[in-house]
Structure formats: structure tokens, C-alpha cells
Amino acid sequence: MAGVVLQVDDLRTYFYTSRGIVRAVDGISYDIERAETVALVGESGSGKSVSALAILRLVPYPGKVVGGRVLFNGEDLLQAPENRMREIRGHGIAMVFQEPMTSLNPTMTIGAQLAEPLRFHLGMNGQSARQRVIELLNTVGIQDPERLCRSYPHQASGGMRQRVLIAMALSCNPEIVIADEATTALDVTLQAQILDMLTGFSRQTGASVLLITHNMGIVARYADKINVMYEGKLVESGTCEEVMDHAKHAYTLRLLQCVPRIDRKDWQLGGGEGRPEK
């Protein structure tokens, strides 16, 4: 299994609520290889976010990972000590959420917030951390990084803040980036810019991307493989061509029928032309 960086094996995560057990993630298995972009799609409530949180052991109460394995380079994260998990969250597997779920600290400048993990996780001094922050902001397409560094989060637009969060996720050279609807709130042009940048980062560094979205246009353009989730289970898995051309599950077919067309014009619904070259 050379090249596999993450193996999710029969992962189960349940919520123990007063009204009963909710099987949010009910036995899913998939692999992610180095430098690969894997899409996880599925309707709202199908368990995508919970399954991602389970990978990093961040499932909120009353949820609990009740079974399975999450092998990161062969190491089972579900058995790892908490201090090891902190290391992994710092620079092994980075996660970017849709903005409302994430917290930029409102009392710190953007530059200081970006520099902090570089100093703590990578041991950089102030000067080199500042330089690296400017580089990172350039990478995510910020025009005037010095100026943004001096601003507070409320002074930046939603799109800027989302780029900052992505810069933060990339800053410690993660091996896997999990983007959970990370660009959903942004306009189509900005989404494409950010996803281009993310896949560019993946090509440059060999990092893998777990792209959680319900936008099949994005999947068609950026993903190597697709997993379709429905009611806590994977109902469809394969390369983009396999899943899009031979979708079996009713949900996948519905999803394919309402593709927001940010993808290339040469990709056709259910057509035999396959996915365009990246």
C-alpha cells in the first residue's frame, strides 16, 4: 500500500442523544494516496463533517467514535495519545472549515495569528515567521500581504478571511488538507481561485486533499476520486469517471442533475467524454 497516506477503515461515529442513537457515520472505509484529491460528497446531514472531525478526534459531545481505524501513515489515530494528536492537528492533517465554524481571533492582527503556529510548531524566530507569512499570503493570492498582516479579522472581507484560514492550514506543511465546504460561501470566481491554489499546493508539496463539498462541478474539476455519502454510509466510490458516468445511487444521480456549472464547458452530464485534463 505504498503511497497511501490515510486509510479510513470501517469508521463509526454515533451520537448518544436523549432521543436515541444517531448513527452519523456508520462504517465507512476509503483510502487517500499521497498528492491525491479525494472528494467527499453527500447531501446535508449525511455525515461528511462528522466523519472528518472523527479523523482528528474532534467529534463534539454527545458524539463518540465507536469503531474502526484511521491509519495516518500506518499509525492508528484513534489509539494515539492526546499529545500526539495535537502534533498531528498542528502539522500532519490540517482542516479548513466554512468560515462561520472557524475562529480567527478578533483581538489579534492577521499577521500575528499566522505567525503564531510557525513559531510554536516549527520553532521559527519572529523574522523568519514574518517572511513565511508574507509568502503564504502571496500563495493564496493576497495582493498586498503587508497591509493584510496589520489588519484585524473584522477589517478584512469574507473572501480574504477564508484565504487567511487556508494560508494558516497550509503554513505548517501538512500532509493532508481537509477542506470542509471551505469555499462554499464564496462567489464562484473566488472558489475557483482558491481551489486552484489548493490543488497547486498539493502538486508542489505532495500533500493530499480531502475535499468535502456538495458541488459536483467542483468535484468534476478538482477531484481524482469521489466518495458519495448517504445516511452515514458510502454508497458510491471510485474515480470521477466511474462515479459520474456510472452512478448507481439515486442520490448521486440527483446530484449530477443539478450541477452548478463552474466546471469546464467540455464536461457533460453523464456523457462519455470523462473529466477534462487538469
Ligand SMILES: Nc1ncnc2c1ncn2[C@@H]1O[C@H](COP(=O)(O)OP(=O)(O)O)[C@@H](O)[C@H]1O
Ligand atoms: N451535536 C450533535 N448531536 C446530535 N446529532 C448530531 C450532532 N452533530 C451532528 N449530528 C448528526 O450527525 C449527522 C451528520 O452530520 P454532519 O456530519 O454535520 O452532516 P454533513 O456534514 O454531511 O452535512 C446529522 O444528521 C446529525 O443528525
Ligand SMILES: [Mg+2]
Ligand atoms: Mg458538513
